[in-house]
Amino acid sequence: MREPVYFLDGRTVRASAARLPIADLAILRGFALFESLRTYGRKPFLLDRHLDRLLGEARRVGLACPYSRAEIARIIQRLLRCNCFPEALIRLLLTGGASPKLIPSGRPTFAVMMDPLPAFPKHQYAKGIALMSIPFERAYPEMKTTNYFAAVWGTMRAVKRGFHEIVYARDNGDLLEGSTFNLFVVLPGQRLITPQKDVLAGVTAGCVLDLARALRIRIARRPIRPADLRRAREAFITSSNREIIPVRRVDRQRIGDGRPGPMTRRLHAAYRDFVGKS
Ligand SMILES: Cc1ncc(COP(=O)(O)O)c(C=O)c1O
CATH class of the missing domain: 3.20.10.10 (D-amino Acid Aminotransferase, subunit A, domain 2)
Known part of the structure:
Protein backbone atom coordinates (compact mmCIF):
# COMPACT_ATOMS: atom_id res chain seq x y z
CA MET A 1 0.00 0.00 0.00
CA ARG A 2 1.20 3.53 -0.78
CA GLU A 3 2.24 5.62 2.17
CA PRO A 4 -0.50 8.02 3.38
CA VAL A 5 -0.12 11.69 2.52
CA TYR A 6 -0.60 14.26 5.29
CA PHE A 7 -0.83 18.04 5.36
CA LEU A 8 1.61 19.91 7.59
CA ASP A 9 1.94 23.67 7.75
CA GLY A 10 1.13 24.50 4.16
CA ARG A 11 2.59 21.42 2.47
CA THR A 12 1.43 17.92 1.56
CA VAL A 13 4.01 15.44 2.79
CA ARG A 14 4.43 11.68 3.13
CA ALA A 15 3.27 10.52 6.58
CA SER A 16 6.80 9.47 7.55
CA ALA A 17 8.14 12.91 6.63
CA ALA A 18 5.56 14.84 8.69
CA ARG A 19 7.61 16.06 11.66
CA LEU A 20 7.09 18.67 14.35
CA PRO A 21 9.98 20.71 15.79
CA ILE A 22 10.96 19.19 19.14
CA ALA A 23 10.34 22.59 20.79
CA ASP A 24 6.66 22.53 19.78
CA LEU A 25 4.52 23.10 22.89
CA ALA A 26 2.52 20.02 21.92
CA ILE A 27 5.51 17.83 22.74
CA LEU A 28 6.97 19.35 25.89
CA ARG A 29 3.82 20.85 27.41
CA GLY A 30 0.93 18.92 25.86
CA PHE A 31 -0.50 22.21 24.55
CA ALA A 32 -2.41 21.20 21.44
CA LEU A 33 -5.95 20.48 20.28
CA PHE A 34 -7.14 17.83 17.88
CA GLU A 35 -10.16 16.26 16.20
CA SER A 36 -10.80 12.80 14.90
CA LEU A 37 -13.44 11.97 12.32
CA ARG A 38 -14.09 9.48 9.53
CA THR A 39 -15.44 9.37 6.01
CA TYR A 40 -18.48 7.50 4.75
CA GLY A 41 -18.54 7.02 0.98
CA ARG A 42 -15.25 8.96 0.95
CA LYS A 43 -16.97 12.09 2.34
CA PRO A 44 -15.95 13.49 5.76
CA PHE A 45 -18.84 12.87 8.15
CA LEU A 46 -20.15 15.85 10.17
CA LEU A 47 -17.01 17.87 9.42
CA ASP A 48 -18.80 21.10 10.41
CA ARG A 49 -19.47 19.83 13.93
CA HIS A 50 -15.85 18.73 14.35
CA LEU A 51 -14.64 22.12 13.07
CA ASP A 52 -17.06 23.92 15.41
CA ARG A 53 -15.45 22.07 18.31
CA LEU A 54 -11.83 22.54 17.18
CA LEU A 55 -12.14 26.20 16.19
CA GLY A 56 -14.28 27.02 19.24
CA GLU A 57 -11.68 25.53 21.58
CA ALA A 58 -8.87 27.29 19.68
CA ARG A 59 -10.62 30.66 20.15
CA ARG A 60 -11.15 29.91 23.83
CA VAL A 61 -7.47 29.17 24.53
CA GLY A 62 -6.14 31.89 22.23
CA LEU A 63 -4.63 29.66 19.53
CA ALA A 64 -5.02 31.36 16.17
CA CYS A 65 -5.64 28.62 13.63
CA PRO A 66 -3.67 29.60 10.50
CA TYR A 67 -6.44 28.22 8.23
CA SER A 68 -10.10 29.15 7.93
CA ARG A 69 -12.94 26.61 8.09
CA ALA A 70 -13.28 26.73 4.26
CA GLU A 71 -9.53 26.29 3.78
CA ILE A 72 -9.47 23.27 6.11
CA ALA A 73 -12.34 21.70 4.15
CA ARG A 74 -10.36 22.24 0.91
CA ILE A 75 -7.19 20.75 2.43
CA ILE A 76 -9.19 17.65 3.42
CA GLN A 77 -10.62 17.35 -0.12
CA ARG A 78 -7.12 17.59 -1.55
CA LEU A 79 -5.85 14.84 0.77
CA LEU A 80 -8.83 12.65 -0.07
CA ARG A 81 -7.82 12.89 -3.75
CA CYS A 82 -4.15 12.07 -2.95
CA ASN A 83 -5.00 9.18 -0.62
CA CYS A 84 -7.21 6.65 -2.34
CA PHE A 85 -8.43 4.82 0.76
CA PRO A 86 -11.84 3.13 0.63
CA GLU A 87 -12.63 5.05 3.85
CA ALA A 88 -10.35 7.37 5.82
CA LEU A 89 -9.67 8.28 9.43
CA ILE A 90 -8.98 12.02 9.50
CA ARG A 91 -7.20 13.70 12.38
CA LEU A 92 -6.82 17.48 12.62
CA LEU A 93 -4.09 18.82 14.87
CA LEU A 94 -3.51 22.38 16.06
CA THR A 95 -0.47 22.82 18.27
CA GLY A 96 0.96 25.72 20.28
CA GLY A 97 3.90 25.86 17.86
CA ALA A 98 7.60 25.95 18.66
CA SER A 99 8.39 28.14 21.65
CA PRO A 100 11.40 28.49 23.99
CA LYS A 101 9.03 29.69 26.73
CA LEU A 102 6.08 28.21 28.59
CA ILE A 103 3.60 30.22 26.54
CA PRO A 104 3.24 30.28 22.74
CA SER A 105 5.54 32.74 21.05
CA GLY A 106 5.28 31.75 17.41
CA ARG A 107 2.81 30.54 14.84
CA PRO A 108 0.60 27.59 15.80
CA THR A 109 1.14 24.49 13.69
CA PHE A 110 -1.81 22.97 11.81
CA ALA A 111 -1.74 19.45 10.41
CA VAL A 112 -4.18 17.00 8.86
CA MET A 113 -3.37 13.31 9.16
CA MET A 114 -5.29 10.95 6.88
CA ASP A 115 -4.99 7.18 7.24
CA PRO A 116 -7.04 4.18 6.16
CA LEU A 117 -9.96 3.73 8.55
CA PRO A 118 -9.02 0.84 10.87
CA ALA A 119 -11.41 -2.10 10.77
CA PHE A 120 -12.73 -2.52 14.30
CA PRO A 121 -13.17 -6.15 15.38
C1 LIG B 1 -12.33 11.68 25.88
C2 LIG B 1 -13.27 11.47 24.72
N1 LIG B 1 -14.60 11.42 24.96
C3 LIG B 1 -15.47 11.20 23.94
C4 LIG B 1 -15.04 11.01 22.62
C5 LIG B 1 -16.03 10.75 21.52
O1 LIG B 1 -16.19 11.90 20.73
P1 LIG B 1 -16.74 11.87 19.25
O2 LIG B 1 -18.07 11.19 19.27
O3 LIG B 1 -16.84 13.32 18.88
O4 LIG B 1 -15.75 11.12 18.41
C6 LIG B 1 -13.67 11.09 22.35
C7 LIG B 1 -13.19 10.91 20.97
O5 LIG B 1 -12.01 10.80 20.70
C8 LIG B 1 -12.76 11.33 23.42
O6 LIG B 1 -11.44 11.38 23.20
Missing part, protein backbone atom coordinates in the same frame (compact mmCIF):
# COMPACT_ATOMS: atom_id res chain seq x y z
CA LYS A 122 -16.60 -7.46 14.37
CA HIS A 123 -16.86 -9.54 17.52
CA GLN A 124 -16.80 -6.36 19.65
CA TYR A 125 -20.03 -5.24 17.97
CA ALA A 126 -21.51 -8.73 18.21
CA LYS A 127 -20.47 -9.64 21.77
CA GLY A 128 -19.67 -6.32 23.47
CA ILE A 129 -16.52 -5.11 25.20
CA ALA A 130 -15.18 -5.15 28.77
CA LEU A 131 -14.26 -1.82 30.39
CA MET A 132 -11.85 -1.32 33.29
CA SER A 133 -12.49 1.79 35.41
CA ILE A 134 -9.64 3.96 36.59
CA PRO A 135 -9.91 6.84 39.07
CA PHE A 136 -9.28 9.87 36.87
CA GLU A 137 -10.92 13.09 35.69
CA ARG A 138 -9.64 14.95 32.63
CA ALA A 139 -8.32 18.44 33.38
CA TYR A 140 -10.38 20.26 30.72
CA PRO A 141 -12.97 17.61 29.94
CA GLU A 142 -14.95 19.80 27.54
CA MET A 143 -11.89 20.15 25.27
CA LYS A 144 -10.16 17.64 23.03
CA THR A 145 -6.55 18.32 23.97
CA THR A 146 -3.74 15.93 23.06
CA ASN A 147 -3.09 15.11 26.71
CA TYR A 148 -4.01 11.40 26.65
CA PHE A 149 -1.38 10.29 29.15
CA ALA A 150 -3.95 8.65 31.46
CA ALA A 151 -5.69 7.08 28.45
CA VAL A 152 -2.51 5.53 27.08
CA TRP A 153 -1.15 4.31 30.41
CA GLY A 154 -4.54 3.14 31.65
CA THR A 155 -5.30 1.23 28.45
CA MET A 156 -1.89 -0.46 28.58
CA ARG A 157 -2.76 -1.76 32.07
CA ALA A 158 -6.33 -2.67 31.09
CA VAL A 159 -5.27 -4.70 28.05
CA LYS A 160 -2.77 -6.63 30.19
CA ARG A 161 -5.66 -7.55 32.48
CA GLY A 162 -7.90 -8.75 29.65
CA PHE A 163 -10.10 -5.64 29.26
CA HIS A 164 -10.66 -3.82 25.97
CA GLU A 165 -10.84 -0.19 27.12
CA ILE A 166 -10.77 2.08 30.17
CA VAL A 167 -13.46 4.32 31.60
CA TYR A 168 -12.79 7.25 33.95
CA ALA A 169 -14.38 7.21 37.41
CA ARG A 170 -14.67 9.93 40.03
CA ASP A 171 -13.41 9.14 43.54
CA ASN A 172 -16.99 8.24 44.55
CA GLY A 173 -17.16 5.63 41.76
CA ASP A 174 -19.38 7.64 39.36
CA LEU A 175 -18.41 6.95 35.75
CA LEU A 176 -17.87 9.83 33.31
CA GLU A 177 -16.45 8.86 29.90
CA GLY A 178 -13.84 6.58 28.42
CA SER A 179 -10.38 7.06 26.96
CA THR A 180 -11.79 7.99 23.53
CA PHE A 181 -15.55 7.57 23.84
CA ASN A 182 -18.72 8.56 25.66
CA LEU A 183 -20.59 6.05 27.80
CA PHE A 184 -24.34 5.33 27.98
CA VAL A 185 -26.35 2.93 30.13
CA VAL A 186 -29.93 1.78 29.67
CA LEU A 187 -31.89 1.42 32.90
CA PRO A 188 -35.10 -0.58 33.32
CA GLY A 189 -38.02 1.35 31.84
CA GLN A 190 -35.95 2.17 28.72
CA ARG A 191 -34.22 5.11 30.34
CA LEU A 192 -30.97 6.24 28.76
CA ILE A 193 -28.34 7.77 31.07
CA THR A 194 -25.19 9.59 29.96
CA PRO A 195 -23.20 12.34 31.70
CA GLN A 196 -23.41 15.93 30.48
CA LYS A 197 -20.88 17.66 32.74
CA ASP A 198 -17.15 16.93 32.96
CA VAL A 199 -17.05 14.97 29.70
CA LEU A 200 -16.32 15.78 26.07
CA ALA A 201 -19.52 16.66 24.20
CA GLY A 202 -19.00 13.84 21.68
CA VAL A 203 -20.28 14.45 18.17
CA THR A 204 -21.53 10.86 18.02
CA ALA A 205 -23.13 11.07 21.47
CA GLY A 206 -24.93 14.23 20.30
CA CYS A 207 -26.34 12.36 17.27
CA VAL A 208 -27.36 9.38 19.40
CA LEU A 209 -29.19 11.68 21.85
CA ASP A 210 -31.04 13.38 18.97
CA LEU A 211 -32.02 9.99 17.55
CA ALA A 212 -33.14 8.78 20.99
CA ARG A 213 -35.31 11.90 21.43
CA ALA A 214 -36.87 11.29 18.02
CA LEU A 215 -37.62 7.71 19.12
CA ARG A 216 -39.21 9.13 22.32
CA ILE A 217 -36.70 7.35 24.55
CA ARG A 218 -36.41 8.93 28.00
CA ILE A 219 -33.00 10.51 28.68
CA ALA A 220 -31.27 11.61 31.89
CA ARG A 221 -27.99 13.56 31.69
CA ARG A 222 -26.01 12.72 34.83
CA PRO A 223 -22.97 10.68 35.89
CA ILE A 224 -23.40 6.90 35.83
CA ARG A 225 -23.49 5.70 39.43
CA PRO A 226 -22.29 2.27 40.61
CA ALA A 227 -25.94 1.47 41.46
CA ASP A 228 -26.89 2.27 37.83
CA LEU A 229 -24.41 -0.33 36.60
CA ARG A 230 -25.92 -2.98 38.87
CA ARG A 231 -29.43 -2.20 37.54
CA ALA A 232 -28.45 -1.51 33.92
CA ARG A 233 -30.02 -3.66 31.23
CA GLU A 234 -27.52 -2.47 28.62
CA ALA A 235 -24.54 -0.19 28.16
CA PHE A 236 -22.71 1.09 25.09
CA ILE A 237 -19.97 3.47 24.03
CA THR A 238 -20.00 6.03 21.21
CA SER A 239 -17.23 7.61 19.13
CA SER A 240 -16.88 8.97 15.62
CA ASN A 241 -14.79 6.16 14.20
CA ARG A 242 -16.47 3.25 16.02
CA GLU A 243 -20.10 4.46 16.06
CA ILE A 244 -21.76 2.39 18.83
CA ILE A 245 -20.20 -0.63 20.56
CA PRO A 246 -22.07 -2.58 23.25
CA VAL A 247 -20.47 -3.00 26.69
CA ARG A 248 -20.83 -6.37 28.39
CA ARG A 249 -18.88 -5.72 31.58
CA VAL A 250 -17.43 -2.88 33.67
CA ASP A 251 -14.76 -4.19 36.07
CA ARG A 252 -16.44 -7.22 37.68
CA GLN A 253 -19.96 -5.97 37.09
CA ARG A 254 -21.74 -7.79 34.27
CA ILE A 255 -24.14 -5.49 32.40
CA GLY A 256 -27.64 -6.98 32.08
CA ASP A 257 -27.29 -10.52 30.77
CA GLY A 258 -23.82 -9.73 29.41
CA ARG A 259 -25.00 -9.53 25.81
CA PRO A 260 -25.79 -6.61 23.49
CA GLY A 261 -29.40 -5.58 24.05
CA PRO A 262 -32.30 -4.32 21.93
CA MET A 263 -31.91 -0.61 22.74
CA THR A 264 -28.25 -0.65 21.67
CA ARG A 265 -29.17 -2.44 18.43
CA ARG A 266 -32.07 -0.06 17.79
CA LEU A 267 -29.97 3.07 18.30
CA HIS A 268 -27.14 1.68 16.19
CA ALA A 269 -29.57 0.91 13.36
CA ALA A 270 -30.97 4.46 13.67
CA TYR A 271 -27.42 5.84 13.58
CA ARG A 272 -26.56 3.86 10.42
CA ASP A 273 -29.76 5.11 8.86
CA PHE A 274 -28.84 8.71 9.76
CA VAL A 275 -25.37 8.22 8.23
CA GLY A 276 -26.99 6.86 5.06
CA LYS A 277 -29.28 9.87 4.76
CA SER A 278 -26.62 12.50 5.57
Whole structure:
Protein backbone atom coordinates (compact mmCIF):
# COMPACT_ATOMS: atom_id res chain seq x y z
CA MET A 1 0.00 0.00 0.00
CA ARG A 2 1.20 3.53 -0.78
CA GLU A 3 2.24 5.62 2.17
CA PRO A 4 -0.50 8.02 3.38
CA VAL A 5 -0.12 11.69 2.52
CA TYR A 6 -0.60 14.26 5.29
CA PHE A 7 -0.83 18.04 5.36
CA LEU A 8 1.61 19.91 7.59
CA ASP A 9 1.94 23.67 7.75
CA GLY A 10 1.13 24.50 4.16
CA ARG A 11 2.59 21.42 2.47
CA THR A 12 1.43 17.92 1.56
CA VAL A 13 4.01 15.44 2.79
CA ARG A 14 4.43 11.68 3.13
CA ALA A 15 3.27 10.52 6.58
CA SER A 16 6.80 9.47 7.55
CA ALA A 17 8.14 12.91 6.63
CA ALA A 18 5.56 14.84 8.69
CA ARG A 19 7.61 16.06 11.66
CA LEU A 20 7.09 18.67 14.35
CA PRO A 21 9.98 20.71 15.79
CA ILE A 22 10.96 19.19 19.14
CA ALA A 23 10.34 22.59 20.79
CA ASP A 24 6.66 22.53 19.78
CA LEU A 25 4.52 23.10 22.89
CA ALA A 26 2.52 20.02 21.92
CA ILE A 27 5.51 17.83 22.74
CA LEU A 28 6.97 19.35 25.89
CA ARG A 29 3.82 20.85 27.41
CA GLY A 30 0.93 18.92 25.86
CA PHE A 31 -0.50 22.21 24.55
CA ALA A 32 -2.41 21.20 21.44
CA LEU A 33 -5.95 20.48 20.28
CA PHE A 34 -7.14 17.83 17.88
CA GLU A 35 -10.16 16.26 16.20
CA SER A 36 -10.80 12.80 14.90
CA LEU A 37 -13.44 11.97 12.32
CA ARG A 38 -14.09 9.48 9.53
CA THR A 39 -15.44 9.37 6.01
CA TYR A 40 -18.48 7.50 4.75
CA GLY A 41 -18.54 7.02 0.98
CA ARG A 42 -15.25 8.96 0.95
CA LYS A 43 -16.97 12.09 2.34
CA PRO A 44 -15.95 13.49 5.76
CA PHE A 45 -18.84 12.87 8.15
CA LEU A 46 -20.15 15.85 10.17
CA LEU A 47 -17.01 17.87 9.42
CA ASP A 48 -18.80 21.10 10.41
CA ARG A 49 -19.47 19.83 13.93
CA HIS A 50 -15.85 18.73 14.35
CA LEU A 51 -14.64 22.12 13.07
CA ASP A 52 -17.06 23.92 15.41
CA ARG A 53 -15.45 22.07 18.31
CA LEU A 54 -11.83 22.54 17.18
CA LEU A 55 -12.14 26.20 16.19
CA GLY A 56 -14.28 27.02 19.24
CA GLU A 57 -11.68 25.53 21.58
CA ALA A 58 -8.87 27.29 19.68
CA ARG A 59 -10.62 30.66 20.15
CA ARG A 60 -11.15 29.91 23.83
CA VAL A 61 -7.47 29.17 24.53
CA GLY A 62 -6.14 31.89 22.23
CA LEU A 63 -4.63 29.66 19.53
CA ALA A 64 -5.02 31.36 16.17
CA CYS A 65 -5.64 28.62 13.63
CA PRO A 66 -3.67 29.60 10.50
CA TYR A 67 -6.44 28.22 8.23
CA SER A 68 -10.10 29.15 7.93
CA ARG A 69 -12.94 26.61 8.09
CA ALA A 70 -13.28 26.73 4.26
CA GLU A 71 -9.53 26.29 3.78
CA ILE A 72 -9.47 23.27 6.11
CA ALA A 73 -12.34 21.70 4.15
CA ARG A 74 -10.36 22.24 0.91
CA ILE A 75 -7.19 20.75 2.43
CA ILE A 76 -9.19 17.65 3.42
CA GLN A 77 -10.62 17.35 -0.12
CA ARG A 78 -7.12 17.59 -1.55
CA LEU A 79 -5.85 14.84 0.77
CA LEU A 80 -8.83 12.65 -0.07
CA ARG A 81 -7.82 12.89 -3.75
CA CYS A 82 -4.15 12.07 -2.95
CA ASN A 83 -5.00 9.18 -0.62
CA CYS A 84 -7.21 6.65 -2.34
CA PHE A 85 -8.43 4.82 0.76
CA PRO A 86 -11.84 3.13 0.63
CA GLU A 87 -12.63 5.05 3.85
CA ALA A 88 -10.35 7.37 5.82
CA LEU A 89 -9.67 8.28 9.43
CA ILE A 90 -8.98 12.02 9.50
CA ARG A 91 -7.20 13.70 12.38
CA LEU A 92 -6.82 17.48 12.62
CA LEU A 93 -4.09 18.82 14.87
CA LEU A 94 -3.51 22.38 16.06
CA THR A 95 -0.47 22.82 18.27
CA GLY A 96 0.96 25.72 20.28
CA GLY A 97 3.90 25.86 17.86
CA ALA A 98 7.60 25.95 18.66
CA SER A 99 8.39 28.14 21.65
CA PRO A 100 11.40 28.49 23.99
CA LYS A 101 9.03 29.69 26.73
CA LEU A 102 6.08 28.21 28.59
CA ILE A 103 3.60 30.22 26.54
CA PRO A 104 3.24 30.28 22.74
CA SER A 105 5.54 32.74 21.05
CA GLY A 106 5.28 31.75 17.41
CA ARG A 107 2.81 30.54 14.84
CA PRO A 108 0.60 27.59 15.80
CA THR A 109 1.14 24.49 13.69
CA PHE A 110 -1.81 22.97 11.81
CA ALA A 111 -1.74 19.45 10.41
CA VAL A 112 -4.18 17.00 8.86
CA MET A 113 -3.37 13.31 9.16
CA MET A 114 -5.29 10.95 6.88
CA ASP A 115 -4.99 7.18 7.24
CA PRO A 116 -7.04 4.18 6.16
CA LEU A 117 -9.96 3.73 8.55
CA PRO A 118 -9.02 0.84 10.87
CA ALA A 119 -11.41 -2.10 10.77
CA PHE A 120 -12.73 -2.52 14.30
CA PRO A 121 -13.17 -6.15 15.38
CA LYS A 122 -16.60 -7.46 14.37
CA HIS A 123 -16.86 -9.54 17.52
CA GLN A 124 -16.80 -6.36 19.65
CA TYR A 125 -20.03 -5.24 17.97
CA ALA A 126 -21.51 -8.73 18.21
CA LYS A 127 -20.47 -9.64 21.77
CA GLY A 128 -19.67 -6.32 23.47
CA ILE A 129 -16.52 -5.11 25.20
CA ALA A 130 -15.18 -5.15 28.77
CA LEU A 131 -14.26 -1.82 30.39
CA MET A 132 -11.85 -1.32 33.29
CA SER A 133 -12.49 1.79 35.41
CA ILE A 134 -9.64 3.96 36.59
CA PRO A 135 -9.91 6.84 39.07
CA PHE A 136 -9.28 9.87 36.87
CA GLU A 137 -10.92 13.09 35.69
CA ARG A 138 -9.64 14.95 32.63
CA ALA A 139 -8.32 18.44 33.38
CA TYR A 140 -10.38 20.26 30.72
CA PRO A 141 -12.97 17.61 29.94
CA GLU A 142 -14.95 19.80 27.54
CA MET A 143 -11.89 20.15 25.27
CA LYS A 144 -10.16 17.64 23.03
CA THR A 145 -6.55 18.32 23.97
CA THR A 146 -3.74 15.93 23.06
CA ASN A 147 -3.09 15.11 26.71
CA TYR A 148 -4.01 11.40 26.65
CA PHE A 149 -1.38 10.29 29.15
CA ALA A 150 -3.95 8.65 31.46
CA ALA A 151 -5.69 7.08 28.45
CA VAL A 152 -2.51 5.53 27.08
CA TRP A 153 -1.15 4.31 30.41
CA GLY A 154 -4.54 3.14 31.65
CA THR A 155 -5.30 1.23 28.45
CA MET A 156 -1.89 -0.46 28.58
CA ARG A 157 -2.76 -1.76 32.07
CA ALA A 158 -6.33 -2.67 31.09
CA VAL A 159 -5.27 -4.70 28.05
CA LYS A 160 -2.77 -6.63 30.19
CA ARG A 161 -5.66 -7.55 32.48
CA GLY A 162 -7.90 -8.75 29.65
CA PHE A 163 -10.10 -5.64 29.26
CA HIS A 164 -10.66 -3.82 25.97
CA GLU A 165 -10.84 -0.19 27.12
CA ILE A 166 -10.77 2.08 30.17
CA VAL A 167 -13.46 4.32 31.60
CA TYR A 168 -12.79 7.25 33.95
CA ALA A 169 -14.38 7.21 37.41
CA ARG A 170 -14.67 9.93 40.03
CA ASP A 171 -13.41 9.14 43.54
CA ASN A 172 -16.99 8.24 44.55
CA GLY A 173 -17.16 5.63 41.76
CA ASP A 174 -19.38 7.64 39.36
CA LEU A 175 -18.41 6.95 35.75
CA LEU A 176 -17.87 9.83 33.31
CA GLU A 177 -16.45 8.86 29.90
CA GLY A 178 -13.84 6.58 28.42
CA SER A 179 -10.38 7.06 26.96
CA THR A 180 -11.79 7.99 23.53
CA PHE A 181 -15.55 7.57 23.84
CA ASN A 182 -18.72 8.56 25.66
CA LEU A 183 -20.59 6.05 27.80
CA PHE A 184 -24.34 5.33 27.98
CA VAL A 185 -26.35 2.93 30.13
CA VAL A 186 -29.93 1.78 29.67
CA LEU A 187 -31.89 1.42 32.90
CA PRO A 188 -35.10 -0.58 33.32
CA GLY A 189 -38.02 1.35 31.84
CA GLN A 190 -35.95 2.17 28.72
CA ARG A 191 -34.22 5.11 30.34
CA LEU A 192 -30.97 6.24 28.76
CA ILE A 193 -28.34 7.77 31.07
CA THR A 194 -25.19 9.59 29.96
CA PRO A 195 -23.20 12.34 31.70
CA GLN A 196 -23.41 15.93 30.48
CA LYS A 197 -20.88 17.66 32.74
CA ASP A 198 -17.15 16.93 32.96
CA VAL A 199 -17.05 14.97 29.70
CA LEU A 200 -16.32 15.78 26.07
CA ALA A 201 -19.52 16.66 24.20
CA GLY A 202 -19.00 13.84 21.68
CA VAL A 203 -20.28 14.45 18.17
CA THR A 204 -21.53 10.86 18.02
CA ALA A 205 -23.13 11.07 21.47
CA GLY A 206 -24.93 14.23 20.30
CA CYS A 207 -26.34 12.36 17.27
CA VAL A 208 -27.36 9.38 19.40
CA LEU A 209 -29.19 11.68 21.85
CA ASP A 210 -31.04 13.38 18.97
CA LEU A 211 -32.02 9.99 17.55
CA ALA A 212 -33.14 8.78 20.99
CA ARG A 213 -35.31 11.90 21.43
CA ALA A 214 -36.87 11.29 18.02
CA LEU A 215 -37.62 7.71 19.12
CA ARG A 216 -39.21 9.13 22.32
CA ILE A 217 -36.70 7.35 24.55
CA ARG A 218 -36.41 8.93 28.00
CA ILE A 219 -33.00 10.51 28.68
CA ALA A 220 -31.27 11.61 31.89
CA ARG A 221 -27.99 13.56 31.69
CA ARG A 222 -26.01 12.72 34.83
CA PRO A 223 -22.97 10.68 35.89
CA ILE A 224 -23.40 6.90 35.83
CA ARG A 225 -23.49 5.70 39.43
CA PRO A 226 -22.29 2.27 40.61
CA ALA A 227 -25.94 1.47 41.46
CA ASP A 228 -26.89 2.27 37.83
CA LEU A 229 -24.41 -0.33 36.60
CA ARG A 230 -25.92 -2.98 38.87
CA ARG A 231 -29.43 -2.20 37.54
CA ALA A 232 -28.45 -1.51 33.92
CA ARG A 233 -30.02 -3.66 31.23
CA GLU A 234 -27.52 -2.47 28.62
CA ALA A 235 -24.54 -0.19 28.16
CA PHE A 236 -22.71 1.09 25.09
CA ILE A 237 -19.97 3.47 24.03
CA THR A 238 -20.00 6.03 21.21
CA SER A 239 -17.23 7.61 19.13
CA SER A 240 -16.88 8.97 15.62
CA ASN A 241 -14.79 6.16 14.20
CA ARG A 242 -16.47 3.25 16.02
CA GLU A 243 -20.10 4.46 16.06
CA ILE A 244 -21.76 2.39 18.83
CA ILE A 245 -20.20 -0.63 20.56
CA PRO A 246 -22.07 -2.58 23.25
CA VAL A 247 -20.47 -3.00 26.69
CA ARG A 248 -20.83 -6.37 28.39
CA ARG A 249 -18.88 -5.72 31.58
CA VAL A 250 -17.43 -2.88 33.67
CA ASP A 251 -14.76 -4.19 36.07
CA ARG A 252 -16.44 -7.22 37.68
CA GLN A 253 -19.96 -5.97 37.09
CA ARG A 254 -21.74 -7.79 34.27
CA ILE A 255 -24.14 -5.49 32.40
CA GLY A 256 -27.64 -6.98 32.08
CA ASP A 257 -27.29 -10.52 30.77
CA GLY A 258 -23.82 -9.73 29.41
CA ARG A 259 -25.00 -9.53 25.81
CA PRO A 260 -25.79 -6.61 23.49
CA GLY A 261 -29.40 -5.58 24.05
CA PRO A 262 -32.30 -4.32 21.93
CA MET A 263 -31.91 -0.61 22.74
CA THR A 264 -28.25 -0.65 21.67
CA ARG A 265 -29.17 -2.44 18.43
CA ARG A 266 -32.07 -0.06 17.79
CA LEU A 267 -29.97 3.07 18.30
CA HIS A 268 -27.14 1.68 16.19
CA ALA A 269 -29.57 0.91 13.36
CA ALA A 270 -30.97 4.46 13.67
CA TYR A 271 -27.42 5.84 13.58
CA ARG A 272 -26.56 3.86 10.42
CA ASP A 273 -29.76 5.11 8.86
CA PHE A 274 -28.84 8.71 9.76
CA VAL A 275 -25.37 8.22 8.23
CA GLY A 276 -26.99 6.86 5.06
CA LYS A 277 -29.28 9.87 4.76
CA SER A 278 -26.62 12.50 5.57
C1 LIG B 1 -12.33 11.68 25.88
C2 LIG B 1 -13.27 11.47 24.72
N1 LIG B 1 -14.60 11.42 24.96
C3 LIG B 1 -15.47 11.20 23.94
C4 LIG B 1 -15.04 11.01 22.62
C5 LIG B 1 -16.03 10.75 21.52
O1 LIG B 1 -16.19 11.90 20.73
P1 LIG B 1 -16.74 11.87 19.25
O2 LIG B 1 -18.07 11.19 19.27
O3 LIG B 1 -16.84 13.32 18.88
O4 LIG B 1 -15.75 11.12 18.41
C6 LIG B 1 -13.67 11.09 22.35
C7 LIG B 1 -13.19 10.91 20.97
O5 LIG B 1 -12.01 10.80 20.70
C8 LIG B 1 -12.76 11.33 23.42
O6 LIG B 1 -11.44 11.38 23.20
